[in-house]
Amino acid sequence: MTDQTDQAPLFELAGEYVLGSLPEDQRRAVIQRLETDEELASWVTYWENRLVPLCDAVTPMPVPDAVWTRISDSIAPDHASPAAQDTSTHSRDGWWYNLALWRGLTAAGFALALLMGIGLMLLQPQPTYMVVLASPDGHAPGWVVKASNHQTITLTALGQFEVPPGKALEFWTKADDWSGPVSLGLVQPGEQLLINLNELPPLEANQLFEITLEDASGSPIGRPTGPVEYIGRAVAL
């Protein structure tokens, strides 16, 4: 990591990131660094807050009504959980809509998965890797990746994720010295996935895993194109 983005003053790097003037590789490097570098993140917030009035320079543009219809379909509760549709007698303030309850369950599930991961690891003599994929802002753990050997990993969802219609979640990995991320395929929220890494180099510590939102058939170019929903790095235990 000796590229120039490491040497620029943080306020400058953050400013260029917020302005939007960084080329692809440098922008990607900043996004990755923001996962762990709190000082850089606070400079990003600094510039976001101060430059945002420049949005006033732009003339508004009409948005067709169809866009709201799509948004409304994507956020409808029956879209997220077809099961809830049948029991339409649920009132909106019933337990199903209790966000705190679901957050609590997610956190509990996260803790349990962590314990199970550690338990599993203790049972097995081989080196073990574990990754917790969290949302880029670090607030919500979403998935756990467990590897009991270098060639097979399991991906387990910790909570619910609403995939917009026509979109899909795609799972990627990249070790530090690879030139780009490699797709591990599409994942279904709530489904456990067993992935064979036979065709890839052995898993290594600090290897990056991420889940991005792509078109329904996955990224057409073999590289992530959509927003990163969950991200994390392998920890050797």
Next chain:
Amino acid sequence: MSDQTDAFDYETCLRDCAAQKQSALRALYQEEANRLMGVIFNIVRDRATAEDLIHDLFLRVWQKSHTFDPSRGTGRGWIYSIARHLALDSIRFSQRREPRDQSPDELPDTSDSHWCERVNTSHWGMHNDRVHDCIMALEPERRTCIYHAYVHGYTQGEISDLLGAPLGSVKSWIKRSLSALKECLA
């Protein structure tokens, strides 16, 4: 301080979104969708892509509103920052490398500073015109770099092509602008 954007309570709206009140998201859409569309379109320069990103943006606001932290900035700023990063990620990370729909010739002339006159910091919960004044205090070519990067999402290289100025100059104009702004805003 009395125009309609001041009347809309973004922080309450985001709290209501976090409580999964669809009416709050709808109200936000009615209030802001057209302006957000302008911001996103100016960066991606493709109407269908911009509409997709508006969808993704409102979905993200719906799903992430519980992570909004009022101690770090205003609700409105939070929403616009997400919008800009979605648009910037889209043009940087998608493979659609063909020129964006509108060529630079058709872009508004930025050699004057009319664009900057539209910046009204009170829309953004700020109580002085510092940002506007500090931008106006930049030398014209530096101000133009800031405009093309922020509003159009141009890279240093694209700005250099557009202005016919060496890449090194553009890079240093941007760096010096950021230093000057940081000092002026302190």
